[in-house]
Amino acid sequence: MSKGSVEEQVKELREQLEHHEHLYYVMDTPELTDGQYDSLMNRLKALEAEHPEMVTSDSPTQRVGGKPADGFQKVKHSRPMLSLDNAYNEEDLRAWDVRVRGGLPGTEAVAYTCELKLDGLSLALHYRGASHDGSQLERGLTRGDGTTGEDVTSNVRTIRSIPLTISAAKLKAAGLPMEFEVRGECVMPHAAFLKMNEEFEAAGLAAKANPRNAAAGTIRTLEPNIVAQRRLDFYAYFLLQAEGGEMLLGSQSEALTALGKAGMRVNPQVATVDSIDGVWEFIQRCEPLRDSLGYEIDGIVIKVDKAAQQRRLGFTGKAPRWAIAYKFAARAGVTKLEGVAFQVGRTGKVTPVAQLSPVFIGGTTVKRATLHNPDEIVRLGVRIGDFVSVERGGDVIPKITGVVLEKPRGTQEIVFPECCPACGSALVKEEGEVDWRCVNASCPARLREELIHFGARGVMNIEGLGDAMVGQLLGQVEDAVDETDIEKEEAAAPVTVREPLVRSIADLYRLTKEQLVGLERVGDKSAQALLDEIAKSKKAPLSRVLLGLGIRHVGQRTAELLASHFGAIEPLMGATQDELVQVNEIGPIVAATVHDFFAQEQNQALVKELLEIGLEMKAEKRVTTTVLEGLTFVLTGTLPTLTREIAKEKIEAAGGRVSGSVSKKTDYVVAGEDAGSKLEKAESLGVKVVDEAGLLELLEGAKE
Structure with missing residues (x-):
């Protein structure tokens, strides 16, 4: 295939992917199935892998290509991102209207543009003319203190509703130059927020209080891959000149139209009205929509539409005079x-x-x-x-x-149980925490989600052990769940109950084909396939089993460390807290959690059952040396050929330890391209710095 032909294919695939990303993430009108989209993406990835010289930063394959950040650089905004004054009732709103009209000459007509006040975090996106046809996302900044924001470009690139490139054709249709700035709001939809909190709870982490906090915390995560896993949305609402921060077009309504034509996601709930009465009608119309939007709003933003009038009205010390936020009352x-x-x-x-x-x-x-x-x-x-x-x-x-103290008080105290309300096991509260937990892995209240987690890919990898199958194994056929259930994993969903086939994880390994064929929509072939998957999982390494047992604070990394250190389940079960703390990277909190888990008689009985059934529960054998034993490394920057994960594996396989921060105890900093503050700190502390070649020399004795 000629180079020209490959370039044409790459260009065509990128255009197709950008078009379908826009339809899916901006317009909510997808034309392809997930499989069809993945097929296009995989074809592009394959071509770029064969021809790496054709990979560009704005390719759809590079959205999640950023390296983990050492920190976020502070950057001054082109124009301050000020907060707005608030109005809490119609009287406040009409008083503001009087002030606006009083600040303009004579009887000049005033139009207002009304938009939803999205409850997320503000971002400023800078687009610059690229060497090819169009304009490219150059930088994404948080609001910060309003004057200076943090450069979160690598994370912004993962948000699918933000275009990496805007073609010359779209710029022309929108009437935009090659360079400009877009401001808008980054939000986390309700569905993504609830899913994230379920995952946090499963990992033993504190849930986020609300979608706003979750979006803010996500965008400041130092690992772009994590940001990409949580679906954030971006709605554009402001358009500025690239330099000087002046409004780019003649009015706010024109700016919103132009942003939409350029491929940005613009909230459809917007109106330009010619009086404060029209503003109030818009507010009355939009407030009832709060529960159906799928994301949080906490009010309406009203802006004087004309840019010239905005300039004449100007700013107070902290807010523009030409805009105000009407805040909804709490529901x-x-x-x-x-x-x-x-x-x-x-x-x-x-x-x-x-x-x-x-x-x-x-x-x-x-x-x-x-x-x-x-x-x-x-x-x-x-x-x-x-x-x-x-x-x-x-x-x-x-x-x-x-x-409500004005009303008659109740007399019955709320008594928190000392034992699990489902299985009767004693509840445990870790030091420094507020939550009480049941640590019985076979607790029936935990069992449904435990089984789904146990069979998941990346854990025991039992294909076919999904939500519907687990429900049937537990003898449950779910009815509709009330909208007000607290969380999916904790909801008491109405069910039709049959005699369960499984009462613990161990019971999975006792299932027979006859039992499975008796379930709904399970035939002979699918029953045998599930049994084969369950049997195959007996050979899963110890780290997978530890992950599957759902021990709090034990994620993939911790499970691998414990498995590698103890080698088998028996010595781990008998380990004291002091012995657990001796494991590399295991602190006192994790040690206490693991010890408490295996101290429970029910959990000891479960592990014994699994061993008797035939689960191997041994650590994967790895060829290692002690060439780097006792040495601590820190990785920073992008290495020429090794990813961070591979470099870390090589160091640990040779007996070394990889830390996330530089200190006087660090032996080596391995620095690649674009090394950040860690390199500077290493130099200031006199820590040895090596490049990838230097690391490979140190590892020479570690080759298998």
Whole structure:
């Protein structure tokens, strides 16, 4: 194939992928299935792998190509990103309208553009003319302190609704130059927020309080691959000149139209009106939409439409005079606390859930709300029988915010259980934490999600052991779940119950074909396929089994460290906390969690069963040396041929340790291209610095 022909194919594939990404992530009108899209992407990846000289930074394959950041560089904004003054009622809004008209000459007509006030974090995107046909995303900045933001470009590139390149044709259609700045809001949709919190809970991490905090925390994550896994959306709402920060077009309404033509996602809920009455009508129309949008809004932003009028009105010390934010009232209601149920999640966390007299809040009838943990119950001073304030705001999940003291008080104290409400095991609370947990791996309340997790790819990899199959194995056929369930993993979904085939993880390995064929939509072939997958999982290495047992704080990395150190399950089960702390990278919190898990009689019995059934539970054998034993390395920058993961594996296989930060105890810093602050710190501390070639020389004795 000629080079010209390859270039044409690469260009065509990129254009197709960019077109379909725009349809999917911006317009919400996909034309391809996921499989068809993946097929196009894989063809492009293959061509770029064969012809690496054709890879460009704006290729769709490079969205998640950024290296982990050592930190975020501070960059001054072209124009301050100021906050807005707030209006909380119609009177405030009309007073602002009077001030606007008073700041303009004579009886000059004023039009207002009204937009949804998205509850996320602001970003400034800088586009610059590229060497090829069009304009390319050069930089993405957070709001920061309003004057100076943080350069989060590598993370911004992973957001699919942000175009990496805008073609000359689109620029022409939008009436835009090659260089300009776009400002907008980055949000995390409700579905992505709930999914992320489920994953956090499964990993033993604290859940994020609301989508706004989750979006802000995600965009400041130092690893672009993590950012890419959480679906963030970006809505453009402002268009500025590249230099000087002046408004690029003659009006805000023109800017929004141009942004849409350029391929940016612009929120469809927008209107330009010629009076404050029109503004109020827009507010009244949009507020009821809050529960159906799929993302958080907390008000309406109103801007004077004409750029010339904006310039004349100017700014106060902290906000523009030509814009204001109308803030919605919190969606709240008052109802009676009828009782408290205690739900057990997959990781064993016990959550008190308030059972309420039904109350209509923000378009939904709320019957339950979270009380979070025992400390929150004490803080609120709430008792059963109290009348309580309930909110549905940015936290998505309804929550109790206080007791209505003017109403009659309840008399029944809320008593947090000492034992698991599902299995009776003693609950455990780690030092410094507020949550109580059941650590019995066979607890029936945990079992459904435990089984799904156990069979997942990357854990025991039992294909066919999905949600529907697990439900049938547990004898459950689910009905519809109430919208107000606290979390998917902790929801008490209505079910039709049959005699379960599985009551513990060990029971998976006792299933027969006859039992499986008796289930709905399971034939002889699919039953045998599942049994083969289950049998194959017996050979899974110890690290996978440890991950599958769902021990809190034990993720993939920790499981591998424990497996490598102990070699088999028996010595790990008998290890003391002091012995666990001796494992590389294992601290006292993780050591205590692992020790407590294996101290439980139920968990000891489960492991014994698994061994008797035939699970090997041995560490994978790796050829290692001690050539780097006792040495600590820090990796920074991009190495010529090795990825960080491969470099880390090589160092650890040779007995070395890889740390994330430089200190006086660091023996070597391995520095590649674009090495950051870690290199500077190494030089200031006198730590030895080597490149990839130097690392390979040190590893010479580690070759298999």
